[in-house]
Amino acid sequence: MEWPPGKRCRVDNVFVVQTWCGLSWTEPTAAVSTECQWSGLNSINLVCYGMIQDLGGTCTTPPAHGAAKTPSAGFPVVATSAHEFASRDDPSVTGKFATGIIDMLEQLMNDGDLVLHFTCTSEAAHQSANRSRYAAMNVSCTLSLIVYGPWERCDEVGAFFQDSELYLQDPKGCELNTRYCNPHRLSSMQLEDCPMTFSLELPSMRQDEAVFQRISSSADILDIFNAQQNLPESSQPDVIQSQLKRHQKQALTFLLKREAGWDFDPASADFWDQGQTSSNSVFYLNKVSQTHQLDEPPEFCGGIVADPMGLGKTLTMIALAATDAHSRNLTPSLIIVPPPLLDTWEEQFSWHVKPGGMKSRRHYQKDRILSHQDLDGYDIILTTYHTIMADWAGGNALEDKTIFATTWRRIILDEAHVIRNVHSQISKSVCALSATARWAVTGTPIQNRVGDLAALLKFIRAYPYGDIRQFDQDIGRVWKTGDVEEAAQKLKKLSAGLILRRPKTVIELPPRVDLKCSVDFTAQERKVYEHLKNNTIAQIEEAYGGGDKKGATTSSYINVIKRINAMRMMCNLGLHYDTRRDLSSTNTSSATTWTDQAQSIFDSEREMDRVVCANCHAKCDLTSVIVTPESRVKPLFTQCLRYFCSDCVQEYNRRQKTVTCGHNPPDPVAPVSLELLDLEGEARFPMQGGAVGWIQLSSKVAALVSQLVSLPPDIKSVVFSSWRMSLDLVEAGLKQAGISYLRFDGTLPQKQRQPVIESFRRDPKIKVFLLTLSCGARITINKRTLSLTLTEASRAYLLEPHWNPTIEEQALARVYRLGQLKEVTTVRFYVKDTFEERVLALQESKKKLESVLLAGQSEQSPGDNIGHLEVLPLHSSAFCA
Structure with a gap:
């Protein structure tokens, strides 16, 4: 057919392999956008119909002696006619189509609306050992054909191949990221519902295979205070x-x-009532303690x-x-x-x-x-x-x-x-x-x-509960006796006024659905994980000294924590876990000084919400990280895991006393920073030509990308992870799936932060925002700490469970808050039969009313190594399914 003059089609970020009868083809360069002289193809409606496999042919390879080399299996070829083809990368490698498919190919190649992409699988590689170095070689080959064309002709193309007794299969190795609309498969006939071809390569669960579980709201200590609506x-x-x-x-x-002060009306919510005795004397009743007094409370x-x-x-x-x-x-x-x-x-x-x-x-x-x-x-x-x-x-x-x-x-x-x-x-x-x-x-x-x-x-x-002792007498002691119901009632009476x-429902937000998504490891991933788990169990048994908790040492405890974090990270990275530094290099014995490793251990402890000042019992967790001390005096952290807050360090300095853990001899001490940093560095994924090459995604990341691909085009999503390395792998998956995204973590320069946020909010093409949990709480822009609002998104994904559920909720609150107009869905990923399930169980225990209310009023310093090991679910039984 004749080529309509001036027709152009824009192809982004791909090399295009083209087979046109009579077309003079110039292969495009790897520019971001390439314009090609194509037949009146409308790139907006261009779809992939599928792939025809096992087409016959023969392939002629050049002599082994010389520069040319035998091509590997599965190399792209260009049809020079309906009879012959040649390698796209090496014109000296040529071939012929089997005679039985020539008529079909002529009809396809004469149709100017279609794009044909051939791949040849040759037997030459298997026969190279016996071939002559000086003679060309003819070998059998099979070819696959991926067919692209207009959406409107989907049924017509399907009927053509069916008449030829050929059936379109799911394509592999597509170089065009278009909608996949196979006329031989039962699928939606809505173009926007069809998947993208790049997403078909993901080694993931299909959407209908993902295991979702709705998260029911559980009792929370703060629910006691819900009132005044x-x-x-x-x-x-x-x-x-x-x-x-x-x-x-x-x-x-x-x-x-x-x-306005106390309201002594018995119908008021205040916990003080005014009454009269039989002799008309006025008295005041404390509803919490049920005691009365004659003097008006201050x-x-x-x-x-x-x-x-x-x-x-x-x-x-x-x-x-x-x-x-x-x-x-x-x-x-x-x-x-x-x-x-x-x-x-x-x-x-x-x-x-x-x-x-x-x-x-x-x-x-x-x-x-x-x-x-x-x-x-x-x-x-x-x-x-x-x-x-x-x-x-x-x-x-x-x-x-x-x-x-x-x-x-x-x-x-x-x-x-x-x-x-x-x-x-x-x-x-x-x-x-x-x-x-x-x-x-x-x-x-x-x-x-x-x-x-x-x-x-x-x-x-x-009054009188400005006195801590009175609060403990009337309320605190009731928790300790175990009468939770009475204690809760007292606290309600105290707090009512x-x-x-x-609750957030007071602002009439759209509905929010919270889901958990369980992921299965592949067999290879499971093997790597089990190896890590067995090493961790052995480390725990060593820390316990064969069951004797007194045998635990600080160094063994630290190594256990590192191995647990390695297991958690492996759940995200899968077989790419080896792209991070080897676990053995983090062993405490290889560190030169405590100063070299104090910050990382401190961050791990704080991530688990377990750092308390050994002197004043002030708690230091991630939820209060924005309170950055103005003083230049940093907190101190000892090798026996005792923490001294900056207030106490300043007081020690004022009294000219040395901060020490109290052991003899004292353990090393190092300053630590309270600044919330992103965990871990970037992974070393294979790079090709300045871009991430095609990589095998982990099961969890593949499941995430699979879900992102399936979303309607008007839906924006936010993906959170504690680790930058995890976001690196997600980033690679998004590139492979052709999903536009932006990323915000602690390494993003200050001057780029606000523009990145505004781009996500305003650009309809940007579908995904990658964010570390540290940035999800609050962000710093030009030395200003701001509360991040991302209500343009209506999907939020947590890539892994966090020790502290409050951190997770702070992140999700960026999406589900005042200004949100769409129904919100949150998804928390975890891998089945891994330590991630233990973290989820720990989250639930933190949410239980009784476990929080019965906590003692004084906290023992975590410097006791044995106490550390008892608090965490670290016994080897915790890892056994």
């Missing part, structure tokens, strides 16, 4: 220009009511705002401060935040407050408040926890410091769980401030033990 709505303050949501106006009602204004992430707590608290905007005779509100959130709060002010409606300034570094005159005209003073701690300086001469000599209109603590350790200097300094009202804002008022709440009650001075917490 039917409050009336307060009026929006005049100076707030952003429209408050219904739940934020209801929150404002709660805040203003609590700032006034208390404020409370705890514990709404989960995504409900707009910051705007709610700004609106509260705005209710005083026209009362210039009041002192300002003092807002205390972790250092990275200073810029975030100032940005929130500029977004939500009308110009000139409120004035704010910092008390920070060089911009400190030095006198009461410095407060004049301001509604808000912003400062940090560490600034307050530095001003406090052990509680000396507070009357001479304006910050402590001022009675603030209100104090608002953002991320208030920072002060949950009542013995820390941060907690002591914040509690020493004076204010009319006090607010603790945190999505996690209890993280690991009920004592976390006691620290917040001490700050807000909720003090704590504002609503």
